[in-house]
Amino acid sequence: MATVYFDEATRRFAGHDKSAVDSITLDIADGEFLVLVGPSGCGKSTTLRMLAGLEPINGGRILVDGHDQQGVRPRDRDIAMVFQSYALYPNMTAAQNMAFALDNAKVSKSETKSRVAEAAKILELDELLDRKPGSLSGGQRQRVAMGRAIVRNPKVFCMDEPLSNLDAKLRVSTRSQIAGLQRRLGITTVYVTHDQVEAMTMGHRVAVLRDGRLQQVDTPERLYDHPVNTFVASFIGSPSITLVESKVEQGVASVHGLAVPLQRDVAARAGGSVVVGFRPESWRIVGAGDGAGDGARSETGVESLAISVDLVESLGSESFVYGRPVGAEEASRVTVRLEKRTHLRVGDVVNVVPNQGEVHVFDASTGDRISD
Numbered sequence: 001m002a003t004v005y006f007d008e009a010t011r012r013f014a015g016h017d018k019s020a021v022d023s024i025t026l027d028i029a030d031g032e033f034l035v036l037v038g039p040s041g042c043g044k045s046t047t048l049r050m051l052a053g054l055e056p057i058n059g060g061r062i063l064v065d066g067h068d069q070q071g072v073r074p075r076d077r078d079i080a081m082v083f084q085s086y087a088l089y090p091n092m093t094a095a096q097n098m099a100f101a102l103d104n105a106k107v108s109k110s111e112t113k114s115r116v117a118e119a120a121k122i123l124e125l126d127e128l129l130d131r132k133p134g135s136l137s138g139g140q141r142q143r144v145a146m147g148r149a150i151v152r153n154p155k156v157f158c159m160d161e162p163l164s165n166l167d168a169k170l171r172v173s174t175r176s177q178i179a180g181l182q183r184r185l186g187i188t189t190v191y192v193t194h195d196q197v198e199a200m201t202m203g204h205r206v207a208v209l210r211d212g213r214l215q216q217v218d219t220p221e222r223l224y225d226h227p228v229n230t231f232v233a234s235f236i237g238s239p240s241i242t243l244v245e246s247k248v249e250q251g252v253a254s255v256h257g258l259a260v261p262l263q264r265d266v267a268a269r270a271g272g273s274v275v276v277g278f279r280p281e282s283w284r285i286v287g288a289g290d291g292a293g294d295g296a297r298s299e300t301g302v303e304s305l306a307i308s309v310d311l312v313e314s315l316g317s318e319s320f321v322y323g324r325p326v327g328a329e330e331a332s333r334v335t336v337r338l339e340k341r342t343h344l345r346v347g348d349v350v351n352v353v354p355n356q357g358e359v360h361v362f363d364a365s366t367g368d369r370i371s372d
Helices: 044-052 094-104 109-122 138-150 168-185 196-202 220-225 230-235 264-270
Strands: 004-011 021-028 033-037 059-064 079-082 156-160 188-193 205-210 213-218 242-247 252-255 258-261 273-278 283-288 305-314 319-325 334-338 349-354 360-363
Touching: 004 044, 021 044, 021 059, 021 213, 033 044, 033 168, 033 196, 044 059, 044 079, 044 156, 044 188, 079 138, 094 109, 094 138, 109 138, 138 168, 168 196, 188 196, 196 220, 205 220, 205 230, 213 220, 213 230, 230 242, 230 273, 230 360, 242 252, 252 273, 258 349, 264 360, 283 334, 319 349
Parallel strands: 033 188, 033 205, 079 156, 156 188
Antiparallel strands: 004 021, 004 059, 205 213, 242 273, 252 258, 273 360, 283 349, 305 319, 305 349, 319 334
């Protein structure tokens, strides 16, 4: 196990003015499972490859257990890499694939056999050790690739989108296996994915990247509840947050005409305009709409927003209702989460109100969070 520290680490490819990874500073604790997440091209895989020594750095440092890795060959870093493509040798059995790195390191045959058997037991591969990759399923091949990394007993695991080739059901089961395996082994793990659901369910902490820059590093709960800017707010969470730009007048913002009072200190920092955000669970339906539009009163007498339903997703245990303000069909969508099934249909009009204290407020010019 080991600590990992990125100290303003930078990677710039030849012929490009912009850095692929731009001065990232990131401290990863011993035994931590850290997930790097972001859209395609944000630099997350490059960051991982820099740690593994597969990409050189053009500035800054990367330390493993306090030791600068500059000039250290990939094979000497004691870092095990698990790739998206499995990278198994097709002419070797599962056992031979898992033992390959140990054979190259001149580990004794008895020690190699013992390590392979232990890893196979952990990964439930005991009955598959004599089979070649061509006769294994995608999930089984991925477990063999994991086993090849485990037998090395490395200081750090680097995993580059290892589940992206699996079907949806297998992804769910395999990610729980990987998370459980990491807890059991306690090996420092840096895991790359573009799937924010994967990131939120697996990582002790999640680092969000955008255009090579680190946006926020935090626990999944903090990322969801306190995103530092509109990018993190919109990237984390499924379905996505509703974001609406609004003028601020006398401490009150507006969401499609619905008055949203801001806390005094937030209003003082807001300037002339803000971006107001609500998660799907922060709205509630208070009655059927009457088509009156902005600022309509629900049947409960509370000022509400009338929306016209344009999509309903029923997921069994919960439902998501998507709609746009009545009379403002070009406005951004409002998403409402219901904890039960719904009889609402496309074309229905309902009144919704936001839950008090669940508003996210961001500066309209910078996108930075200004609410607590």
